[in-house]
Amino acid sequence: MLRIALPNKGRLSDDARDLFNQAGLDVLVRGDRALTASLGGEFEAIFVRAQDVPEFIADGAADAGITGYDLVQESERELDSLLDLEFGKCLLVIACRDESPVASVSELEKDTRVATAFPAIARRYFADAGMQVQVVPISGAAEIAPHLGIADVILDVTSTGSTLKTNGLRAIDTVMSSSARLYASPSRKTLWCDEKLAALDQLAGALASVIRARGKRYLMANVPRLALEQVKEILPGLNGPTVVDILDGGEHVAVHAVVQAKSVYRTIASLKELGAEGILLTRIERLVP
Numbered sequence: 281m282l283r284i285a286l287p288n289k290g291r292l293s294d295d296a297r298d299l300f301n302q303a304g305l306d307v308l309v310r311g312d313r314a315l316t317a318s319l320g321g322e323f324e325a326i327f328v329r330a331q332d333v334p335e336f337i338a339d340g341a342a343d344a345g346i347t348g349y350d351l352v353q354e355s356e357r358e359l360d361s362l363l364d365l366e367f368g369k370c371l372l373v374i375a376c377r378d379e380s381p382v383a384s385v386s387e388l389e390k391d392t393r394v395a396t397a398f399p400a401i402a403r404r405y406f407a408d409a410g411m412q413v414q415v416v417p418i419s420g421a422a423e424i425a426p427h428l429g430i431a432d433v434i435l436d437v438t439s440t441g442s443t444l445k446t447n448g449l450r451a452i453d454t455v456m457s458s459s460a461r462l463y464a465s466p467s468r469k470t471l472w473c474d475e476k477l478a479a480l481d482q483l484a485g486a487l488a489s490v491i492r493a494r495g496k497r498y499l500m501a502n503v504p505r506l507a508l509e510q511v512k513e514i515l516p517g518l519n520g521p522t523v524v525d526i527l528d529g530g531e532h533v534a535v536h537a538v539v540q541a542k543s544v545y546r547t548i549a550s551l552k553e554l555g556a557e558g559i560l561l562t563r564i565e566r567l568v569p
Contacts, residue, residue, distance in 0.1 A: 281324055282479050285336045285345030288315075288327035292460055295367040296346045300325075302565065303486040323483065334359060337465050343472075344480060350437065350458035354398045359463040362484045366491055368460035372398065373451040375444050376433045377426050385409065385453040388433065395422050395431030402435045405455050423447035462487060489566035496567065497541050501551055501559040502532040511535055514550045532557065538564065 287293040297307045305320035317325040328336055333347035334355035348368050352359055374394075376382050392413045396402045399417040406413045418425060422434040423443060435455060438444055444451060462484060469477065503511050508523065515521040521537035539547050548559055 281322070282343045282476065282483065283324045283326060283341075284319065284483075285328055285333045285342035285347075286325050287330035287333065287347060290330065292330050292346070292348065292368050293327075295460065296365075299365060299367075299487055299490060302490045304566075305483075305486065323479075331355070334463070337463055337468075340465070340468055343468075343476070344462060344464040344483070346460055346462055348458050348460055350398065350401070350456065352461075352463060353456065353458075354400050356400055358466065360466045360469070361461045362464055362480070363462040363488055363491075365460045365462060365487065366494075368458070370437045370439045370458050371451075372401065372435060372455040372458065373438055373444075374433055374435055374453045374455065375438075375449040375451045378448045378450055382433075382452060385411070388413070392433060393431040394433055394435055395425035396435035397422060398435055401455065405435070423449060485568070486566075489568045492569070493564040493567040495541050496538050496564050497544055498536070498562045498564050499539050499544070499547065499559070500534065500536045500561075501556045502526065503535050503551065503554060503556045505531055505533050507554040508533070508535075510554055511551070511556075514547060514554075515539065538567070 286296050300307055300319055305322060307317050307319060307325060309317040315327055317327070319325050326336070326342060330347045331351050331354070333342070333345040334352045334357040336342040337345045337359055338357040344362070346365065349361070350370070350372055374385055382388060388411065390412050393416050394402050394406070394413050395416040395418050397417070397419055399415050402415045416425070416431045418430070422436040424447070425431040425434055426449065434449070437458070438451065441451065464480060499515070512520060515535060515537040521535040524534040524536070526532055526534055544561060548561070551559060
C-alpha cells in the first residue's frame with residue numbers, strides 16, 4: 281500500500297481531498313484531528329504541513345505526496361513531478377512599495393534587503409541574476425516588512441495581486457509560477473518492486489482522468505443523416521464524434537461527442553439549426569484516453 285503525504289490544512293488540503301474523492305479514492309478519516317486516513321481502501325494518507333511534504337517524500341516516510349511546486353523548490357529536494365494537478369496556482373514575485381521609483385529588479389541597489397518566507401529561492405534567484413542582496417527570512421505575511429523598515433522589497437506568493445495592492449505594494453518581477461503537483465522520490469522509486477511502481481502509475485492515472493474531464497461535457501443527439509458532414513465540423517470531439525445507427529433506421533443517426541463546457545451553448549444552437557433532436561448533455565466525472 282502506497283503512503284501518500286497530503287497537506288493537513290488550507291486550500292491545498294481541501295482541493296487535494298476533493299480530487300481524491302472525485303477519483304473514487306474517498307478520504308476516510310476517523311476524526312477531524314486524525315493524522316492518517318484511508319484513500320478508498322487502496323492507499324494510506326498521512327497529513328503533514330504542505331512545506332514538509334518534500335522532506336517526507338525524500339526521506340521515505342511517504343512514497344508520494346501532493347504539495348506546491350514553490351515549496352519543493354524551496355526545499356531543494358530532488359523530486360519527480362508526476363502530474364500537475366492544476367490547482368493552487370500562484371506566482372512568486374518580487375514586490376516593492378508603490379511609491380518606490382524602482383521599476384524592475386535590475387534597478388535594485390547592492391545589498392537591498394529582501395524579506396521572504398522562501399530564502400533558498402531568493403538566494404538562487406538573485407545569485408543567478410548576479411546581484412548581491414541581503415535575504416531576510418521571515419514567517420507569515422511578508423507584505424508588512426517594507427512598511428516597517430525590515431526590508432526594501434519582498435519575495436512572496438500572489439494569486440491575483442489583490443493582497444499586494446491592498447498593502448501598497450506592486451510586483452516588479454516574477455520569479456516563478458507554481459501549482460500543486462503529485463511528487464515522488466526518483467532515488468527511492470529505483471528500490472520499489474514492480475507492483476508498487478504500477479500502483480503509483482495507477483494513482484497518477486486516476487487523478488489525471490479527473491483533471492482531464494474538467495471543463496468538458498458529454499453530448500448526445502439525433503441528427504439528420506444527410507447533415508453528418510456539417511455535424512462533424514460542429515462536434516470534433518477527441519477523435520471526431522461517434523456515429524451510431526438508430527434502431528428504426530430512419531433519417532436520423534445518433535452522434536456522441538465530448539465537447540468543451542464553455543462553448544456548449546453555441547454547439548447546441550448550431551446542432552438545432554441542422555435539425556438535431558433529443559439533445560442530451562451530461563457531466564463527465566473521469567476521462568481516460
